[in-house]
Each structure stands twice: as structure tokens, then as C-alpha cells.
Amino acid sequence: MKNEIKISAKGVQVFYADKHAIKNVDVEIKDKTVTAFIGPSGCGKSTFLRSLNRMNDTINTCRVEGEILLDGQNIYDPEVDPVQLRAKVGMVFQKPNPFPKSIYDNVAYGPRIHGLSQSKTELDEIVEMALRRGALWEEVKDRLSEPGTGLSGGQQQRLCIARAIATQPEVLLMDEPCSALDPIATAQIEELINDLKENFCVVIVTHSMQQAARVSNKTAFFHLGDLVEYGDTEELFIKPIDPRTESYISGKIG
Amino acid sequence: MAGTTLLLVGVVLVVVVVFTSSYRVSYLVTDNYKSLNSRIHYYGMFGLLCTGLPVLIIYLLWWLLIPFYFEASVVESLINSLEISPDENLSLLVGQIEIIRDTFLSADLSKKSEVLNQNGKINYEVVASLYDSVNQPFDPETRPLLFQVGYDLWLLEKNTNNTFHLVLFIMMAGVASVYIFKVNPRFKARYYVENIVLGILIAAAGIAIITTLGIVVSMLFETFKFFELHDWKDFFFGYTWAPNFHGDSEMSILPLLFGTLYISIFALFVAVPVGLFSAIYLAEYATSYTRSIVKPMLEVLAGIPTIVYGLFALITFGPFLRDFFGNGGAFGVNWMSDARSVATAGTVMGMMLIPFVSSLSDDIINAVPQSLRDGSYGLGATQSETIRLVILPAALPGIVGAILLAASRAIGETMIVVLGAGAIAKFSGNPLEAMTTITTRIVSQLTGDGDFNSPETLVAFALGLSLFLITLVLNVIALYVVRKYREQYD
Ligand SMILES: Nc1ncnc2c1ncn2[C@@H]1O[C@H](COP(=O)(O)OP(=O)(O)OP(=O)(O)O)[C@@H](O)[C@H]1O
Numbered sequence A: 001m002k003n004e005i006k007i008s009a010k011g012v013q014v015f016y017a018d019k020h021a022i023k024n025v026d027v028e029i030k031d032k033t034v035t036a037f038i039g040p041s042g043c044g045k046s047t048f049l050r051s052l053n054r055m056n057d058t059i060n061t062c063r064v065e066g067e068i069l070l071d072g073q074n075i076y077d078p079e080v081d082p083v084q085l086r087a088k089v090g091m092v093f094q095k096p097n098p099f100p101k102s103i104y105d106n107v108a109y110g111p112r113i114h115g116l117s118q119s120k121t122e123l124d125e126i127v128e129m130a131l132r133r134g135a136l137w138e139e140v141k142d143r144l145s146e147p148g149t150g151l152s153g154g155q156q157q158r159l160c161i162a163r164a165i166a167t168q169p170e171v172l173l174m175d176e177p178c179s180a181l182d183p184i185a186t187a188q189i190e191e192l193i194n195d196l197k198e199n200f201c202v203v204i205v206t207h208s209m210q211q212a213a214r215v216s217n218k219t220a221f222f223h224l225g226d227l228v229e230y231g232d233t234e235e236l237f238i239k240p241i242d243p244r245t246e247s248y249i250s251g252k253i254g
Numbered sequence B: 001m002a003g004t005t006l007l008l009v010g011v012v013l014v015v016v017v018v019f020t021s022s023y024r025v026s027y028l029v030t031d032n033y034k035s036l037n038s039r040i041h042y043y044g045m046f047g048l049l050c051t052g053l054p055v056l057i058i059y060l061l062w063w064l065l066i067p068f069y070f071e072a073s074v075v076e077s078l079i080n081s082l083e084i085s086p087d088e089n090l091s092l093l094v095g096q097i098e099i100i101r102d103t104f105l106s107a108d109l110s111k112k113s114e115v116l117n118q119n120g121k122i123n124y125e126v127v128a129s130l131y132d133s134v135n136q137p138f139d140p141e142t143r144p145l146l147f148q149v150g151y152d153l154w155l156l157e158k159n160t161n162n163t164f165h166l167v168l169f170i171m172m173a174g175v176a177s178v179y180i181f182k183v184n185p186r187f188k189a190r191y192y193v194e195n196i197v198l199g200i201l202i203a204a205a206g207i208a209i210i211t212t213l214g215i216v217v218s219m220l221f222e223t224f225k226f227f228e229l230h231d232w233k234d235f236f237f238g239y240t241w242a243p244n245f246h247g248d249s250e251m252s253i254l255p256l257l258f259g260t261l262y263i264s265i266f267a268l269f270v271a272v273p274v275g276l277f278s279a280i281y282l283a284e285y286a287t288s289y290t291r292s293i294v295k296p297m298l299e300v301l302a303g304i305p306t307i308v309y310g311l312f313a314l315i316t317f318g319p320f321l322r323d324f325f326g327n328g329g330a331f332g333v334n335w336m337s338d339a340r341s342v343a344t345a346g347t348v349m350g351m352m353l354i355p356f357v358s359s360l361s362d363d364i365i366n367a368v369p370q371s372l373r374d375g376s377y378g379l380g381a382t383q384s385e386t387i388r389l390v391i392l393p394a395a396l397p398g399i400v401g402a403i404l405l406a407a408s409r410a411i412g413e414t415m416i417v418v419l420g421a422g423a424i425a426k427f428s429g430n431p432l433e434a435m436t437t438i439t440t441r442i443v444s445q446l447t448g449d450g451d452f453n454s455p456e457t458l459v460a461f462a463l464g465l466s467l468f469l470i471t472l473v474l475n476v477i478a479l480y481v482v483r484k485y486r487e488q489y490d
């Protein structure tokens, strides 16, 4: 089970109007692993990540070509409902974006719209489970009815992760989830990602090479819309094949 | 010195100050502009402001206040003349005298002998020819006293104004020469110009506030007059609106307030759903192309004068409703006798408010951060779920504020209800009956030739003040709510 391929991209091209943001990317992402996307700013990491759950559909000018298979099914097939897809492929954003609702309602949002619980107690259990896995339960268990926007930045980000977990996705996409956080909150989130890979396929975009090295099993290096190199994290960092990867991880480009 | 001369001389003086002061500064600065405090043009600018601005302000104040002095002197000489009886209408006489003064002014007379002969009597022939020369009809029956006082007034104004202009000119020249001879490169011209500009801006804002205060005070004044003549208990707690001119009118605001609120609420029931839904469509669903067409069209709707809406209510929409609900109408009922009704005015007023509600709500919905939408879509929510569960709750306080603003416009709206609502003050729940509002009664109490001191006329001010207070409270609450909501995302 461990090394099954979850997502497989074939010849993916992404355009913003005339701008060619992702050029012919092939990649295979394994289940129950953490895959990191690294690369200089503007190289298309977020763009590629967002094409994995069709969040790019919300941008008018954006166009995706090629195939992305999730469990063998092309997600850009007209048969596929992007709304259903996003329930399976959850997303956590760079900036924490809790809804202006209570902590409880934030976490219960996904389960409610997808009808994941039959009763109030079941919903309570889902919320508690998600908050526990988001490493937030102990801090908020007495104030579940307070607004989620009243938490600290790090807590908000963990709330957003818990919110994504509660929807019970199969894949969790995270776009720079720690960029707004201090080292302590970052460490908590990294620990959390480590736990999450037991059950999920996690894809994380990061600007920190150390973070990629710490949390990921696989790393993909993007440069100017190309996927330059993709492999086991250790190998990619110790002996990169492509000179561009080498100069990026040694700090010469980016 | 006449006004036009002063203007001409003043402009020349200002130009002279601007150039000589700049020239003097650039002449005095010897070390290659290093010791210069501000750039050269600021010295000229300060010269312009310090010579021109005070004169302008004094001049304005003078024209605002001096007429009171002149009028007082006219009234005084009228009373001193002992020729008029106490029950004569003084303001009428003052008006006549001012016409005489104006005639003298435009006839440009220069010698006393042209009007008065040796023993101070009016020279009627000369006066008649004077009137003739400016095409003013001359009434030989006019009392000599009025000519006498009118002439005195003309003379007084001429002399005072001349002296005033002269003093003003001397002051201006004084300031100008002091500045020209004192200015030097170390003078902080830029700093002072900045402060003066700030002062001008504050004054502009102040005028708006003072105007509002002035309106309120004058309304208060008339309202107090009304309450001296009419029982306040009847006004606030009475049941009937039935003004007559026998002095025993019943005039209560309550039936009018009822009509006003009824029609406004009716209008909101039309405007809020339509406006809100169109805002949601525009903000969330429409492509930018559709938006670029629909938004300007809604704004055109907002630009239609309310009298046009009123005509639409009276001529088109009211009869249309009556064709359905009236006697012999399509529904076979007889619920509506007049084209004018709560439903007529309310629906049309609602149409007027649609663009108002929709453009405010559109702004508010757009202010909800995109990240919240992304968050919701990222959890697999559909667009309408996102709108219902995230966007509308987040935007709700702002939308409530927008609705309150719309309500205060509905309450103050006049032309639509004047034409579409009818004139019958009563408490009735039937929306197909004619009803009247506070604003329509204000209009009807003040049009026609009523005496401005009778309670039947003064009641308009009490009504107006009440209306003002109601809309003020609504606006304050609405602005508070909207602002509170803005802070949430800052
Ligand atoms: N909505 C958009 N419309 C047009 N072009 C876009 C849009 N979003 C991204 N781009 C362009 O696509 C390219 C890739 O952007 P993307 O956001 O994927 O970069 P990134 O690798 O995530 O960068 P960063 O590390 O700074 O977040 C950039 O050149 C960017 O200018």
C-alpha cells in the first residue's frame, strides 16, 4: 500500500492567458508520503499545486492542458465534478484563512456540506478528531464557540489544517503553510505533517530548503515552469543531477 | 473706491507681490541657492496667499454681515420719522425702499440735487426721469418718506462701501509692502504655504458642517414657534391629521409617520431582495464582460431623477395596478379605487432603491477577501454553498448597514410619494389604499399662499425636523455598522 502512486501528471501545461506558467510537467506522486515542491519565486509551484485540485478553475484566464490522474481517473475529464474532487483533494493556503465563524463551525464546515455525520455527537467526534490531529485540541477545547479569527496566526493555520482534515480528504495540498509562522509554530506544523503522512498523501510547497529536507520524502525542483528534477529528498539534496538544482540548493539562484 | 476698481488694483498688487518677492529672494541668495529655505515659487505663493486671502475673507464676511446693518438703519429711520403707524408691515416698506435704493444705484446718480431740492424735499420730476432711464416703472403715489429713506440708504451704502474698500486697499498694500521688504531666503515659505493650504481645506470642511448646523438651528427655531401655537401632545400623540384654516386644526405626526413607514417598508421589500440578488450575481457569477455592461446600466437607473419615477408611478404603474385590483379589473375585485396607493408608491420607490442597494452590497461582497472563497472551494463547497455559508454571513453587517441607508432614503423620499401615494392621512393596513407621508404633507403645507406664521404652515418645520431626526438616527446606526464591518478585515 505504501508506495502506490496516488497522483500522476502527464504532459501538464498551464497558461494564464498567453503566459506559459507550467511547461510539460510529468510527475508521479506517491500515496502516504510527503512530496515537497521547491524552486525560485514565480517558477510555478503554486500554479502546479492548484492544478492538482482544479482550484485554477476559479481564475478566468487560466487554462490547463495534459492529464492529471488521481487514482487512475483524469481529474480534467468533463465527467469529473471539481467540487467533488476538492473534497477528496483538500488544500491549505499560505495565509491562514479561517471563516468568520466559531472554531467549531470552521472545522464542521466540510463535514456539514458533505454530510459526513449522521448526528450531532458524530459531528462532535469528527471535530474533536480533526482538532486533535491538527495539534490544536488542547488549546481550544474550552473555547470552541469563540470565533476562529480570534486565534493567533499559528493557531489559525492549524485550525485551517484541522478544517481540511475534517473533510476527510485523501490528498492534502499545502501552499507554503508556514510562511506566516514563527519557528515554534512551524515546528508544530512540521510535526503535524509528519503524522499526517501516515494516512494522507501530502504535497507541500515551501521556500525553505531545510523544511523540505526535514519533512519530505520526495522533492520536486521547479524552475521557470519546468520540472527540472524530481527524486528522493535525500538524494536530491546530497547529489543533485541537474546544475540548476545544484545552484539553487547551494543558494546561487532564486 | 468702487468694488471693480478694488478688484483690479488688488489683482495688480498681488501679481506685483508674487514677482517682486520671488525676485528679491533670488537676488538675496548669493551662495548658489544653498541657504534657500524653500524653492523660489513658494515665496511667490506665500506672497499671493498673505496679500490676497485675508482681503478675500474680510470681503466675504463684510457682504454677509453688512446688509443687516443697513436694514437696521432703514428700520430705525422709518420709526424715527413718526410717519408710520405701529400696525404697518415694516418688512413690506423695507422691501419697497430697497427697490428705490436699487433704482438709484443703477441710475448711477452722482449729485444730491438730482433727487432732493434745497429744503430736502423729493424732486419728483427728476426721480421720474431717473426711473425712466433705467426702465423702472415709477409710481407717483409712492410716499415721499420712502424716497427720502431710500435716498439716505443709497448714500449710506455708497459712503460706507467706499470707505471699506479704501481701508481694505490700504491694508492690502501694507501687508504687501511689509512682505516685499522683509522676505529673505531663510523665510520658511514652504512650511507656511503648507499650513495655509491645510487651513483652507479645514475651512471648506467647516462650511459643510456649519451649513448643516445652520439648517438644524433654523428648523429648530421654526419648530419652537410651532409648538407655541400648537399643543405638542396633539402633534406627537394625536390620532388625526386634519389641518384647516379656522385655527382648530388637529395635526398629529402619527398617521403620517405610519404612512411613511408603511410605504418605506413596502419599498424595501421590493428593493432588498432584487438589489441583493443582483449584487450577488454581479459580484460572484457574472463574467467581467457582463459586469462591464450591467453595472453602468444599474448606475443609469440610479441617475434617473425621482420626479420621473413619480410620473411613472402616477401615469403607468398605478393605473396598471388598478386594472388588476380596481373595480371591473382583471381580478374581478374592487380593492383599489385610486391609481395612487401604498403599493404604487412603494413598488416604484423600491425600483428606485434597487441600484442603491445593489451597488452598496456589491462593494461589500467584493470586500470579502478572496482567501475566504478559496478556503471554502478548497474544502469542496459549491459556489452557492460558499455564498450562503461564508460570503453572506461575513458580509451581513455591511449589508444590514446598506439596507438601513436605503431605508433612510426611502423615508426622506418626496417626489415619488407626492405623485404616487395620495393625500389621505389614515391608519390602514390595505396596501391598495391611498395613504400619505410626512414629506408629501410638508410639500402641501408650504405650497399655496399660506401665511408663514400660522401653525398650519409652521407644522411643516416640525415635521421636517422629526423626519431629519429619524433619518439621522438611521444613518448614524448604518454608518456605525458599516464601519464596524470594515474594521473586521483591515
Ligand atoms: N492569476 C494569475 N494570472 C496571471 N499570471 C499568474 C497568475 N498567478 C500566477 N501567475 C504567473 O504564473 C507564474 C507562476 O506563478 P506561481 O504563483 O505559480 O509561482 P510560485 O512558484 O508559487 O511563486 P512564489 O514562490 O512566489 O509563490 C508567475 O510568473 C506568475 O506571474
Ligand SMILES: [Mg+2]
Pocket (backbone or CB within 6 Å): A045, A046, A047, A175
Ligand atoms: Mg506561490
